[in-house]
Amino acid sequence: MHVSTLTKVGFVLSVAALTLAYGVAANEFGWFPNFLLRRAAKQAQAVYSSWSPAPPGATPRVYERKGVQTKSADKMQPGLTLLASSWEHSDRWKPGLRLVDSRGQILHEWLFDRSIFQGGPSQRFDPERANIHGSDLLPGGDVVFNLSYVGMARLNACGDVLWTLKKGNHHSIAQAEDGSFWVPGVSRKPRIRSKRYPDGFPGLDDPVWVDRILHIDEDGTLLGKFNVLDLLYANGLERFIVQEHQPEAGTDGPRTRNITHLNDVEPLSPSMADEYPLFEKGDLLVSLRNLHLVFVFNPGSETVKWYASEPFIQQHDPDFTGDGWIGVFDNRDDFVDRGEMLGGSRIVALQPHTDSTEVLFPTRHSDPFYTDVQGKSP
Secondary structure, rough: OOOHHHHHHHHHHHHHHHHHHHHHHHHHHHOOHHHHHHHHHHHHHHHHHHOOOOOOOOOOOOOOOOOOOOOOOOOOOOOOOEEEEEEEOOOOOEEEEEOOOOOOOOOOOOEOOHHHHHHOOOOOOOOOHEEEEEEEEOOOEEEEEOOOOOOOEEEEEOOOOOEEOOOOOOOOEEEEOOEEEEEEEOOOOOEEOOOOOOOEEEEEEEEEEEEEEEEOOOOOOOEEEEEHHHHHHHHHOOOOHHHHHHHOOOOOOOOOOOOOOOOEEEEEEOOHHHOOOOOOOEEEEEEEEEHHHHEEEEEOOOEEEEEEOOOOOOOOEEEEOOOOEEEEOOOOOOOOOOOOOEEEEEEEEEEEOOOOEEEEOOOOOOOOOOOOOOOOHH
């Protein structure tokens, strides 16, 4: 009886030791079920960290004040301001847009219910937890906006929904002179291949979210789309994927599904095209945050004409600003809460045809500012 008990104990301890050894090896070499466990842990962490009774996108307030403060009215940008957020209505938070004047007075409001996006194909984000990211006020009082990684909608001045497009639309909306829109989108689910790469994206062994550049007409019809990974590989820019995720080199590939993080698309207007010797009207200016990469490509030939990965870090909102210059919001996200390591965020400008770079803001006379995410250049 005593020998039998020792045998059972020895067997249990042996199984436990083997299980522990396999677990360590699976984590080190990526064996099954390492990927499934990592994904489950990330999902659990996302749910734990994101749940809140507050509306999506709410962040702690930095300054102990509220309302509008006007310090230099003569230096303010003229006109009205369109705000996208969520506001309390009948004991619930409701997303929408507000048009306000320089004193913060509400002149008009567009509210909507997230249920208009239910049933969409994208699995990236739940409409009930998504916030508005990307909006524009059109002549006549219509507004267009993205519910982040869910879809895009157009409302008239009365707040009636004119159309929705559920293509995982996110971040920016840029209207071309012909009235059509250029908008970032994302694949319905993580993918490992495309029509151009039916055997899989080289070097990417696990499925990733595939960002897309969407072309949409005024009525919400999808006119065309471009696969961002296809563009990178076709133009020899895949090295930026390796460069950014170099700590994972020699393994099974990057340990993230958010490879590129497309955050802006803007067409070069015919009225400004002559100011940019390297480009032509209709060329698209694109920003990929997670690769610290900005580039211009022709949507007809899918040829990248120019690109830059310096001097910015996790940049947003590149714009054609005139006289051959491109303005970029340089977040400079670092390892400190308020950006004290690198000195905060900046507005920088690049002139592709002269290979020139300037820092426009802050100046030596201004206070620093910092945002680790999002941001718009003036």
